[in-house]
Amino acid sequence: MKHSLRMLAAGLTLGLACSTPALAQNSAVNNAILSQKAGQLDKALASINEAIVNEKTKDKAKTWFTRGDIYYSLLDPSTKTLFAKYTANMQPGEALQKAAESYQKALALDGPAGEFGKQVPDRLKNLYGLAFNDGVSYYNAKDYDKAIGSYQLASTLMPTDTTAVLYTAYAQEAKQDLPGAKATYARLLGLDAYKTKPAPVNVYNRLLYIDEQQNDA
Template sequence: MKKLLLTALAAASIQAASAQNSAVNTATLNHKNGTLDKAKTEIDKAIEHPKTKDKAKTWFMHGIIYQDMIGNPVYGKMTDDKTPEVVLNSFNKTVEIDGKNGEFGKQVPERLNLLYGQVLNQAVEFHNTQDWDNAIKKYELASKINPTDTTAVLYAAYASIGKEEPASAIKYYDQLINMGHKTQNVYRTKVQLLQQTEASDDKVMAALAEGLKEHPNDVYLMQEELRYYLQADRGDEAMAKLQNAITADPNNASLHAVMGNLLERKKDLDGATASYKKALAIDPNSFDANYNLAVLEYNRGSEVNNKAAKMDYKTYQKQGKALEEQAKKHFAASLPYFEKAHQIQPDDQATLQNLNRVYTRLNRTQDAERISKLMGN
């Protein structure tokens, strides 16, 4: 009698386990047939039952059933904001049980790539409607799904800028840098954001130094660093640092352009002119060298003109015309550099405005009108 009872209990146990395995199999079949509501009902039972809750197949099917409901025209209404995270947790549980190389574990990466795309698309939809909070939330989840991809982190930074939260954006730029995404734009934007938050000069200088370590020839970063040196009355240090860089890389046009800018700030206009021309001898298409040299010559002309304008009538009768001719020479000297800068960057508004002024001063009315049209006037 005892033996018969044990046999009966064993049979009941086998039937119970079989019933729960059947729930997973039924969920799988319903998923295959596209009846995701029924598949969901069965798989929800299976992940709760002690006989199947620790099986990789259970969690894998749970993940793909929920995932395939996302965006589905019929079953999408059964999902909510938390569904993508439910899917992620299911796939993580699959790998935890099965390992990366198990029957189901090895299928997870492809599914995670799909999930990443789904969540990123949701984030972009929120981004496009300027729903910054939800966009950032989805970008962060996308980054959690694929921690090595920088796209979601970069767009989370953009969304934070859109939300006018520079401190949050800085956090994402730091994350990008730690991920190895060390582009020039990342460092430039981080510096600008630090300046918006009125961070201490030390913090901004540290960010500039970090950026220049990765991009030693970045003109913007160099100029900003020099500006901070000059604000702190450390012009000699800036000059020495830049001179060392030029000695190490004498054929770098950007370095000579920055030297010109520094000398111009120190009122050494002849030295600045020489440096800009060195830069152009190395790279005739250097926008910074062309533009800065043009502005330098234009400002020289304006300074001479101002002297003439301040003269009394008697003095002007004697010296004014000569000064105006001298000013015109400087304006004419600036023109080819402004034209070249315009050729290099046709849409730069500052260049267009200055070109318009020069043409006007040189009485080249038709050219001034042409540039004015390009400016939208």
């Protein structure tokens, strides 16, 4: 009887020892979620950025989806001001870029029908709106390079959308990058949206204008 109890105890100890590393690593993701909900974004970021490089958690959709949500909370209009201190040392657009890459990674790992993958399209639509609005703000401030970057990011988030591509071309024209604008207008005409309906007449007018400017140069 004592021998059996010793064997059982040894088995339990071995089982706990084997499961502890996995639990410890999964706890990094769980800690990130809890810290985010508590408004402690610095701790949430530290935990999730630990999880994305750990062998046990780096290939899990939940890890990347959680990272996307944490970075999105830095951008969400309802929480952006509250969490502004956490983006003070980030480059412009950095949080949005990291949120986007995280959601896209979650989708790649989970597939479109997975628990997390099926939530990604709505998240990307939200990010698209934020990136596009950033582009408009930069354009109005005549910071055309940043406007172009924001519009291009928006376009990658919704590849079938035509508006962000069109506004990219407008910003390139405003910057006097006529070759870039011409290439972007041509790309716009090649999108699936214009295989079944005519493209806006203005696009052809802009291409004619660019050709005239380049011929006169």
